[in-house]
Each structure stands twice: as C-alpha cells, then as structure tokens.
Amino acid sequence: MSGVATRIEELLKHPEVKRMTSNINSELLERRAYNPPICRVFESPYTRLKEDDRYRFTIHPETIKRLGRIIKNTVQKIQGAGAPEEQIPQEYTKRRNIGIVFSGGPAPGGHNVIAGLYDAAKKANPETKLFGFILGPDGIIENEVIEITGDMVDQYRNLGGFTMIKTGRTKIDTEKKMDLSKKTCKELGLDALVIVGGDDSNTNAAFLAEEMYDDKIQIIGVPKTIDGDIQVRDADGRVLCAMSFGFHTAARAFAKEVSNLCTDGSSDVKYWHICKVMGRVASHLALEVALQTHANITLIGEDLAEYVDKERIEKARLEGTTDYTAYGMTLRHLSRVICDCIVRRALAGKNYGVIVIPEGVLEFINEIQVFIIKLNAIIAEYNNTHDTDFHSDFPYLEDKLEYLRRQARRSREDPSFTIWNTRDDELFNDLPEFFQEGLLTERDSHGNFQFSKVETDKVLMGLVKDYLNYLKEEGVYKIGISRGYYEKTLRQAGLDPEHYGPVLFKNYTDGQLLIVRPSIISVKTLGQELVKAGILKKEEEIPEAVLKIYNKSVPKFSTQLHFYGYDGRGSDPTRFDCIYSYNLGLTVFSLIANGATGQMAAIKNLEQEFDKWEPIGIPIAPLMHLEERKGRLELVLEKSIVDINSAAYQVVRALRERWLAAEPGPDNYRRPGPIRFTGRSEEDRPITLVLNSLAREHN
Numbered sequence: 001m002s003g004v005a006t007r008i009e010e011l012l013k014h015p016e017v018k019r020m021t022s023n024i025n026s027e028l029l030e031r032r033a034y035n036p037p038i039c040r041v042f043e044s045p046y047t048r049l050k051e052d053d054r055y056r057f058t059i060h061p062e063t064i065k066r067l068g069r070i071i072k073n074t075v076q077k078i079q080g081a082g083a084p085e086e087q088i089p090q091e092y093t094k095r096r097n098i099g100i101v102f103s104g105g106p107a108p109g110g111h112n113v114i115a116g117l118y119d120a121a122k123k124a125n126p127e128t129k130l131f132g133f134i135l136g137p138d139g140i141i142e143n144e145v146i147e148i149t150g151d152m153v154d155q156y157r158n159l160g161g162f163t164m165i166k167t168g169r170t171k172i173d174t175e176k177k178m179d180l181s182k183k184t185c186k187e188l189g190l191d192a193l194v195i196v197g198g199d200d201s202n203t204n205a206a207f208l209a210e211e212m213y214d215d216k217i218q219i220i221g222v223p224k225t226i227d228g229d230i231q232v233r234d235a236d237g238r239v240l241c242a243m244s245f246g247f248h249t250a251a252r253a254f255a256k257e258v259s260n261l262c263t264d265g266s267s268d269v270k271y272w273h274i275c276k277v278m279g280r281v282a283s284h285l286a287l288e289v290a291l292q293t294h295a296n297i298t299l300i301g302e303d304l305a306e307y308v309d310k311e312r313i314e315k316a317r318l319e320g321t322t323d324y325t326a327y328g329m330t331l332r333h334l335s336r337v338i339c340d341c342i343v344r345r346a347l348a349g350k351n352y353g354v355i356v357i358p359e360g361v362l363e364f365i366n367e368i369q370v371f372i373i374k375l376n377a378i379i380a381e382y383n384n385t386h387d388t389d390f391h392s393d394f395p396y397l398e399d400k401l402e403y404l405r406r407q408a409r410r411s412r413e414d415p416s417f418t419i420w421n422t423r424d425d426e427l428f429n430d431l432p433e434f435f436q437e438g439l440l441t442e443r444d445s446h447g448n449f450q451f452s453k454v455e456t457d458k459v460l461m462g463l464v465k466d467y468l469n470y471l472k473e474e475g476v477y478k479i480g481i482s483r484g485y486y487e488k489t490l491r492q493a494g495l496d497p498e499h500y501g502p503v504l505f506k507n508y509t510d511g512q513l514l515i516v517r518p519s520i521i522s523v524k525t526l527g528q529e530l531v532k533a534g535i536l537k538k539e540e541e542i543p544e545a546v547l548k549i550y551n552k553s554v555p556k557f558s559t560q561l562h563f564y565g566y567d568g569r570g571s572d573p574t575r576f577d578c579i580y581s582y583n584l585g586l587t588v589f590s591l592i593a594n595g596a597t598g599q600m601a602a603i604k605n606l607e608q609e610f611d612k613w614e615p616i617g618i619p620i621a622p623l624m625h626l627e628e629r630k631g632r633l634e635l636v637l638e639k640s641i642v643d644i645n646s647a648a649y650q651v652v653r654a655l656r657e658r659w660l661a662a663e664p665g666p667d668n669y670r671r672p673g674p675i676r677f678t679g680r681s682e683e684d685r686p687i688t689l690v691l692n693s694l695a696r697e698h699n
C-alpha cells in the first residue's frame with residue numbers, strides 16, 4: 001500500500017502530470033490573452049456624445065410622472081474625439097469611483113463588460129477605481145463590495161459566467177432598499193453605478209437613475225440575458241439594440257448538444273430526443289437552435305399563440321355562436337400536432353427524431369396562461385394581505401390545493417370574487433400533481449413565473465404518449481418497411497412476398513415504403529387477416545418471417561428528456577460575445593465620462609460587419625410600459641418576444657417540412673459544431689440577426 005502511495009507521490013511530481021492536472025490549460029491561456037477588437041471610435045484619445053434626434057419613442061404617461069428627471073433623455077451616438085496632441089477635457093479624465101453589479105441569470109460575456117469598462121476607465125485616469133458589488137443587487141443594499149483590480153480582470157478576460165463578483169435576483173423595489181442603495185453609493189463616493197442585467201434590472205437602473213439624479217450619481221444599464229428578449233426599436237421600428245450579450249453563446253452551446261443528439265438519434269434510430277431549451281418567455285433561443293441544427297420539430301411559443309382553429313370557428317358560426325376557445329392552441333391540440341409529425345416520420349421508416357421545446361412555451365398556451373395569471377394574482381393577494389408568505393404558510397401541495405378550494409368556495413358565496421371559481425378548481429385538479437406543483441411554484445423576486453421549474457416537456461410528452469397509443473390502436477401509427485427488406489426476408493424464409501404482400505400492406509402495389517394495414521394492430525389481428533385471406537389455416541402458426549416484418553412495423557415511442565439552460569449559460573463566450581461585451585464595457589465608460597445617466601449602453605448594427613458597429617446610449621425611461629406584476633400594474637421595460645413576421649421566423653416556418661424530413665432518405669440536420677472561439681470556422685454572429693437584417697435590406 002505504502003509502495004503505491006509513494007509511486008503516486010512520485011507521479012504527481014512529474015512535470016507532465018503537473019501540467020496535465022493543472023487548472024491552467026492552453027484554452028484558458030489563449031482566452032485570457034485574447035484582445036477583442038475595438039470599435040473605431042474607441043481608438044480616439046477620448047469620446048464625445050452626440051444626440052441622435054432621428055429616433056422617436058411612444059412614451060407612456062405614467063413614465064412621465066414617475067421618471068420625470070430622465071424622461072427627456074435621447075439616443076446618444078458615441079463619437080471619437082481629440083487629436084493626439086490635444087488636451088483631453090478634464091471632466092473626461094477626472095478620477096472616478098465606479099460601481100458595477102451583475103443582476104439576474106449569468107450570461108456569457110459579463111466579465112468582458114467589466115474588462116472593457118476597467119480598461120477604458122484606467123486609460124482615462126489610472127487613479128479611477130472600479131468596485132464590484134457581490135451577489136447582485138443585495139451587494140448594493142448591504143454594501144458588500146470589492147475593489148476590482150487589474151489582476152482580477154486579467155484572470156477572467158473572455159471567460160464565461162459571473163464568477164468574479166457573482167450575481168443575484170433581488171430587485172431594489174422598496175423605499176427601504178432604495179435608501180440603503182443610495183447610502184452605499186454615497187458611502188463609497190460613487191460617481192457612477194453600472195447595472196448589467198435583463199429587462200427587470202434595466203428597469204431598476206431607470207428608477208435608480210431617477211432617484212440618484214440630484215445626488216449626481218450616474219446610473220448606466222447594460223443589456224444582458226441569454227434569452228435575447230431585450231431588443232430595442234424606436235416607434236418607427238428602427239433597430240437600436242438587436243440582441244443582448246450572452247444570447248449567441250447560449251444558443252450555440254445548446255445547438256451543439258441538440259446537434260449531437262440529431263447525430264446520435266439518426267444512428268441508433270430508437271429514440272425521440274426531447275430538448276427543452278431555456279428562454280423564460282420568448283422563444284428566441286429555440287428559434288436560433290432550429291436554424292443552427294435543423295432539428296426535426298421546433299416549437300415556437302409565439303407561433304402557437306397565433307393559432308386559430310378555423311374548423312371550430314366555422315362550426316360555431318353555423319350554430320350562430322362564438323367559440324372563444326378556438327383562438328390560441330390548447331395543450332391537447334399541440335400534442336396532436338406533434339403526434340402528426342411523429343407518425344409521418346414513422347411511416348417514412350424514421351421512428352426517431354429530435355424535438356426542441358422552448359422553456360416558456362406554456363406562456364403561449366392560452367389555458368395554462370390563464371392559470372398562471374390567476375395563481376399569480378392569488379399568491380400576490382395573499383402576500384399583500386398577510387405578514388407572512390404564501391409559500392411558507394402552505395409548504396405542501398395539499399395545503400396549497402386546500403387554499404385554492406377555499407377560494408372556489410369564496411367565489412360561490414361572494415359573486416364579486418371571480419378570480420378562482422369552481423370550474424377553475426376542477427380543471428386544476430385534473431392536472432397531474434407534478435404540473436400542479438410547477439404552476440404553484442414560488443414566483444421570483446420580480447413576481448415572474450419561473451418556467452425553468454416546470455417540467456413542460458414532461459407534461460407535453462405525457463399527452464403525446466397517450467395520443468400515440470390511441471393512434472397505434474387505430475392502426476395509424478406504424479413504421480414503414482422498406483420493400484427490399486420485406487422481399488429479402490420472406491424469400492430467405494422460402495416464402496413468396498407477392499403472396500403475403502397485398503394482405504399485409506395497404507400500399508403493396510406502389511409503395512416504396514410498405515405500410516402495414518390499419519386493421520392489423522396485434523399478432524392476433526395479423527393471424528385473423530391471413531386466415532381471412534386464405535393464406536393461413538386457423539390452427540397454423542404465423543410464419544416467423546412474416547411475424548418479424550410485423551414486429552418491425554410496430555413502433556415503440558421511446559423518449560429521452562434533456563434540458564439545456566444552465567450549462568449554456570455558464571459556457572465561455574463565443575468570439576462574437578467576447579467582442580460585443582468588451583465593446584459594451586468601453587461604451588459604458590464613454591457614457592459615464594460624458595455625464596450620461598438613465599442610459600443603456602448598446603451597439604447598433606450588430607448584424608453587420610464589425611467596422612459598421614456603432615456604440616450608442618439608449619434612454620431607458622421611454623422604453624417602459626405597464627405590466628402586471630405581483631398582482632398589480634407596474635412600469636417595466638418591455639420584453640421582446642419572437643416576431644412571427646420576422647424573416648428569421650418565416651425562414652424556419654418555410655423550411656419546417658424539409659427539416660421534419662418525413663420521407664424516405666436522409667435527414668437534413670446541420671452541424672454547428674462546438675464553440676471554437678478562435679479559428680476560421682468560428683461563426684461570427686447569430687443566424688437570426690443575419691436573416692432579419694438581410695430581410696430589412698431587401699425591403
């Protein structure tokens with residue numbers, strides 16, 4: 001034993017073993033050493049802001065009331081300034097204290113925002129200090145902060161995650177939290193605070209900017225989220241920010257995994273791989289994954305919401321009524337649409353495939369959305385009227401269901417209480433337990449429903465399995481058998497294929513892929529058909545070769561469920577995200593150094609070649625609208641969902657049938673490969689962006 005230990009000790013000292021077991025590998029070194037290219041304006045000695053008055057916004061009156069100090073902000077173009085010998089304005093180079101915080105889920109590129117900001121700030125004045133708030137907005141509220149040094153920045157350049165200062169989801173949404181945040185900023189003597197976050201966090205940035213306006217503490221937001229749902233257009237539809245950073249990397253990371261499953265699935269031809277991909281509400285990630293992989297089926301939530309059941313509308317019209325349930329897709333109907341695709345592939349001999357389901361798909365299923373809204377209101381009402389919290393008071397599902405039952409009783413006694421009636425309660429009780437738990441799951445600190453906690457794929461696949469079983473019994477779900485294989489198998493057994501073919505198959509005369517007759521749904525019915533045709537005597541056994549063919553035609557629906565979310569979110573950024581986020585960091589500093597507040601740093605023309613990228617500041621306040629949160633209307637930044645008229649969506653729609661490949665022959669999968677970071681084959685921007693911009697050019 002001690003001999004073995006000594007040998008291991010010796011082995012651990014070996015330089016090659018040390019090198020191979022070190023945390024520092026060549027990929028890491030290469031990433032850290034990479035210098036992202038910078039937009040031309042940042043090569044100048046300093047930058048200036050120039051108001052770009054071409055853009056208009058439709059402003060909600062509530063915003064004017066609540067964000068009066070920053071509502072007049074306009075789009076600012078960042079311009080290079082200064083000749084090499086020119087004196088840079090003092091205001092630009094003054095010593096500053098800048099704070100930065102990550103808010104919400106991690107997104108690849110966050111460290112480069114810090115790096116860009118750090119490099120620009122130190123270049124303007126080496127005495128400037130950058131502070132990182134730990135664990136998200138809680139770090140601001142509780143004054144948990146570290147000074148970010150050059151060594152720390154170098155350690156994380158071009159690396160994924162928010163590891164350096166971590167993140168959190170707390171919202172600064174009460175007077176007390178606002179006061180504490182202000183206190184922290186003043187104690188640290190901050191000139192500016194940078195909030196790197198999604199829609200809710202940039203909403204926070206606007207309110208902080210308003211609150212700290214008179215204290216001259218500038219607040220700048222940065223559009224971050226893998227969901228890709230921060231996209232800014234003006235009232236005329238002109239794109240100011242096409243995509244948040246982190247989206248490209250997450251989409252590419254998911255696409256690589258999904259593509260691997262396309263390869264695996266089409267090799268062992270026995271599984272349907274069900275891939276749920278993140279995106280709390282919008283289906284942007286699923287859309288990009290579809291374009292990257294050409295998976296057989298990709299659901300796009302926004303498309304389902306638009307569904308109209310024409311047959312039901314017509315039926316109602318003839319009856320002189322209106323069927324409101326005909327608008328929007330139901331879960332049951334969706335499961336049938338999926339089954340139809342599965343059956344068609346099986347008939348083409350392909351009882352396998354890959355389905356991509358966006359995490360937030362339920363948001364677009366009318367009946368489920370109604371439950372989510374009702375339950376949000378019930379939970380919010382409970383929390384607003386009690387000192388305690390709904391989830392602590394009712395920790396178990398049974399307690400929660402009992403509370404809902406009480407609400408249904410309340411609706412019977414008090415007609416003015418309409419939020420939860422007996423019908424709602426009955427429908428809810430029909431759902432499987434795990435789904436009920438999912439719908440009752442705790443809302444996040446912003447009052448959002450947490451789709452990642454619901455097993456959407458399991459719910460949907462449960463319905464798909466049930467319906468496929470029905471279709472199997474109806475003789476509709478079958479696997480097509482190649483004619484050549486059938487003939488060979490029977491001949492090898494000394495049987496005449498021509499003799500059995502017309503009895504076994506419904507398309508024997510002209511089918512390339514033979515489909516067993518719908519009436520044959522078991523060995524028993526197979527025997528009966530053969531007897532009826534006079535090929536078999538009642539007491540005779542079915543020939544083994546015929547049985548073999550029949551068994552091959554019987555589909556098993558075997559699924560493997562996968563969830564892609566946290567893994568892609570933690571991935572090291574693509575080259576696109578490295579460059580984009582680093583330039584966002586540089587943009588942030590330009591906005592700060594030129595006195596901006598209540599602005600969001602952005603890069604225009606992301607969809608074009610790098611030399612066309614334009615750093616800008618977007619005013620956050622005009623982007624706000626009213627939305628229901630925690631049971632009341634709140635002013636928040638509007639989320640962008642997939643536009644079903646966009647070129648990217650329309651391309652996916654047009655190629656849907658080709659990617660389903662419900663015909664004999666090869667599938668049409670695309671191999672996006674892994675995120676390579678360097679190298680010629682590294683893709684330079686999201687496909688969605690390119691398609692949408694090409695279409696704009698075309699118009």
Ligand code: FBP
Pocket residue numbers: 103104105106107198199224225226227278279280359451452569
């Ligand atoms: P952000 O909007 O904060 O960037 O987070 C997006 C996201 O990754 C969603 O795709 C996902 O639904 C959610 O976060 C998961 O949240 P959590 O990390 O709290 O499980």
